[in-house]
Amino acid sequence: MNPLSNELLQQTLKGVFRLAIPEITLIGTACLLILLGSLYNRRWFGFVVAMLGVIAAAVLAGTISTPTPPVLTAAPLVPDAAAAFVRWVSLISVFVLLFVAWGEVNRTNAAEYYGCLLIVAAGVSLVGRANDLVTLFLALELISIPTYVLLYLPVRTRSNQEAAAKYFLLSVMTSALMLFGFSYLYGLTGTTNITAIVDTVTNANAESLSPMSLVAIVLIIAAIGFRITAVPFHFYAPDVYEGGPAGVIAQLAVLPKVAGFAALARLLGLVGGDPTRIPFDTGSQVPLLLWILAILTMTVGNVLALLQDNIRRMLAYSSVAHAGYMLMGIVVACSIPDARSTLKAGSLIGPSVGGIDALFVYLVAYALMTIGAFAVILYLSTPEQPVSAIDDLAGVGQSHPVSGAAMAICLFSLIGLPLTAGFIGKLLLFIGAFTAPSDTATMRNLYQVLVVVAAVNAAIGAYYYLRVLGVMYLRTPLRPLTGSRSVPTLLATIALAGATLFFGVYPRPLVDAARKAAPVPELPAAAAAAIPAK
């Protein structure tokens, strides 16, 4: 029988478009916007059309039911819980970013700016649900290509130009690297479907570790490392963050990270399947590599941020450091198979934090505080008087009490003080790393070491964030900032700071959503029911 006439297979392939309707809406809106932009390019017009597109996408995402494809090993897209989480994060981020961008969009670039922003959001959302190497690669390029345009749009100075060129060249190179890795995976397994690849590699590696699969995953980690600004792939970040427009950087600091971590989790088999059966468990040394990457990233990011006098460069290194914290979540998730094996030996309950759920919480917290910080910078900058040095913020606490307070909340959240979302993210990551089993041969108590290193790093980080706070609140302004009149940007900062506080005080909705997206393997219901009886 012809395998292509299989009814389930056909159903799977036909249902693909249904799974991507919101993304198609976003891209359609973007195309329309760019077309119309050649006729009528105004800020308010671009904003309204883009906003309508985002709202339409959100409504469609909320209403269309998405049945799981019957043949997962053939489906290019999967609508699982993690995919839904990433989709909502990207939709809400782009919704906020539209407001933030108001301050730097003008009548020459409105349509292109907003259009590109929508395409990036569609790309991030697609990365979350891509279940095929080709789809994944295309989705990642959907993020990169509009970003080149966004970085080039307002090119006025040499540093703008440098930022755009640097990002373009390095991004192209990492794409090639990623394709190289993908080609190995295809060669090994004969398929481009991620579910099938993960399954095949898991079974193969359970017998004996395949060195070619290691080469492939290392190449892929390197390529994704560029997007999440992991050390040593972070070199572009400070220059790009310094030279690029603040609104674009807010996007660049957050959305590629969301996409990168979602792709990494998917490729490592940590979401979307059985998290206890992953291709690269601790026996394969890949978690150890990620462990080293996490520690390097957070330490280098924090130490170099200490030396910066430019606030954008400082935030660039800080975003590197936060990528290091988030890598902890991936490292921890790789330990779940070990946790399950020790589970059989003694204790009755699985780990309380699985790693990916903590990572998702941290991603949301990170998005709130980072977009918030860049939005404040954007709000306070004017073309005549840009905010670049930390000292430019002197006295902002008094001259701009509202945006100053929003910045302070974002900075406290970046430090990780309680009552902010950043604390909840750190707490869950720490708990996750502490829950990981410390009796396996390869990792031993390295997870606990990771927590201590992260705690020390958080203390180092506090130093440079506090410096900004000190400048803002404890000094009088040298040359008072006038501030732009971009009310939407201000509204966005207030909303972001408010959300940071809300999730810090009452984290339950966020934590529950993240745990739904990346369920922590728990005991089967029957065993759980037996506990109280014991």
Place this chain on the structure above:
Amino acid sequence: MDNISDIVASPGTGRVLVLLLVLLPLLAAAILPLFGRSARRAALLVALLHVGLTAAVVALGTLYLTEEGTPGTRTRTGTAKFSPTFVPGDSGGTQTSDGRTRWTLMSLSAIQPSGGRAGPNVQFFLGLDGLNLWLVALASLMTVPAILVSWESVKERPGAFFGWLFLLQGAAIGAFLSFDIILFYAFFELTLIPAFFLIGRWGLGSGRRDAARKFFLYTLAGSLLTLVGVIGVVLTNPDPITGLITFSLPDLMGNVQSNLDDAHRLALAGDSTKLDSLQNTQFWLFMALMAGFMVKVPVWPFHTWLPSAYGESPTGVTMMLSAVLAKLGTFGILRFVLPLTPDAAIVYGLPVIGMLAAFGIVYAAFCAYNQKDIKLVIAYSSVSHLGFLVLALFAFNTEGLSGAVLHMVNHGLSTGALFALLAFLLDRYRTTQVHQFGGLMGRFPNYAVLTFVLCLASIGLPGLNNFVSEMLMLAGLFRANNPGVKGLGFAIVAAFGILLSAWYILTMLQKVFFNPLKEPEPVVAGIAPPDVSRRECFAFGSLAGLCLLLGLFPQPVLDSIRSDVRLLTNVGESARARVNRVALPLPNSPDPALTEPAPPAPKGPGVVPKGGKGGNIKGKGQPGNKAKALNED
């Protein structure tokens, strides 16, 4: 009790009051910045209202804590747990309570345990027991003089200043009342934010920004390690039956003890590997937990943030820092370190931390003697006294713990009052340099009297508050029978510290008040500054009065803390038994004090006054009474 008082004194009322104690300052912090010139009046009103609420809570609380007297009793399984009353969100009715809350902030498992146990949830779990009742009262009380002494001196944006001050108070009270370990940590860290802004913006000297930053970073660095310790304790002590972790302190305490007791039973049967590994883990957790608390107290050599922070702060803030925030460190040891890592506290408490504290007592005393600024004399004296307090905590016995709890309140009162007194000089002369003053006795007779009373209270004169608690703490140190502690070394160092405190405080008094009259240029040139105003008289006088009151009638405080101290003493005893690898002495005995080796009651009081402050003849009768009063119950 008749009907009305039944309703008024029901747990339901207590729950609302406890919640208000935290919410009122937070609310005030949000609203006060909107007030302009009238902010200080509004602030005073809020503070007085808060004191009123606290008085109600104290009245209700003492009723419950002494009447029921059950919290300290051991349960059937042999685990001792804190049992808070007045828990907001209590799952019991208005008349009954089970000391648990239903207000969950974050849940880490879909599996929820039966029987109302907290499970892996972070909860908004506040409550009152003997250990925190008086500290809450202290935090509430100290705000009033802190506002009064800032009355004139804070001119720049008083609304914001008092707002931050209330946030500081609210966070401290929240930390004292927390029974959820993460909630405690959140409040503990929250204190940093108001302190940072208060020191950095309203500080006195040019170094205020550095002082604020140093304070923030030091404390944060320490407390991040404490967070690691907290998570470690939670995760290494799951419920022995269900395996669920918990963040609720009473449940966690139960888990810690039942895990240790199981291992102890195995060890007594000959297999000590499990106990060894548990105690080994405890060492690391103990060190991580202590990191934050040692910085906060501070214990030498982690005190280096203190002189600049205390020196640069405005007086009202210094008062709050020394009276309330420093107590967060010692309270953290009492509430978390001792019950959660008891074995490590027995083994390493006195020998390691105690060594640092003992060295700190003497070192800080000499530093205090050598300071040129009165503010720094008091700051170092505070370090010295708190070292003593830490020693007493780690003695981990009835006298030491009761003395320590009482001394937290007393030290807060007297040190806070001493800093408050400096506001008088600062308002008039803008300086507190010792060498610029002399003979103030004749110049400000009323001020001099108040200063003498409070200084003598700080030294520990019998009849004043510090005397009682210092004697109890010394008695605790004399009786310290922790393994690894030989002889009376710590007690002698502590007693020597009291002697030194008399030396430097009296020297300072002599220089400032008794030499020929010498005063710097007053703030308003040409007009001789007046003696204490009515406002100042109220601020200093009330504190002096409280010092006297607590010195003469400490019994109500001791009564209400007794059951909780007994509970902790039980924990300490089991830990000693485990460390010594011997069986626990009769767990069902009603009073541990009776089963302990005969207390050296005659020795304690007999030696103490001699070491304490040579020549206090009047004191001879009292220490015996107090110590006996405590041993008799």
